Amino acid sequence: MKNGSRVKKLQENRLRDGRGQGVGKDYKPFIQAHDNKVASEGWLTRHLGWKTKRIHHTLSEHERRYLYFFRVDGCSG
Numbered sequence: 001m002k003n004g005s006r007v008k009k010l011q012e013n014r015l016r017d018g019r020g021q022g023v024g025k026d027y028k029p030f031i032q033a034h035d036n037k038v039a040s041e042g043w044l045t046r047h048l049g050w051k052t053k054r055i056h057h058t059l060s061e062h063e064r065r066y067l068y069f070f071r072v073d074g075c076s077g
Helices: 003-016 061-073
Strands: 045-048 055-058
Touching: 045 061, 055 061
Parallel strands: none
Antiparallel strands: 045 055
16 A cells, blocks of 8 residues: 555544544544654643643644643633
8 A cells, every 4th residue: 555545544534533623622633642653752742721621632842832822822722
């Protein structure tokens, strides 16, 4: 199986499982922290959103800071 078709099948499976869909606490991220197969520097984290009441997956320090920025700023749910 070629890499392109493998990626397409993975994406179709994630969509079928409801990934990238939903609103608020029912939103299910398309890419979750445990999906990351790349070597990590230890920043695979999950945070419970105090507004959304759902788990936010961050894959890097930059994503974590971005999440905290909007959490404090109040611009995002």
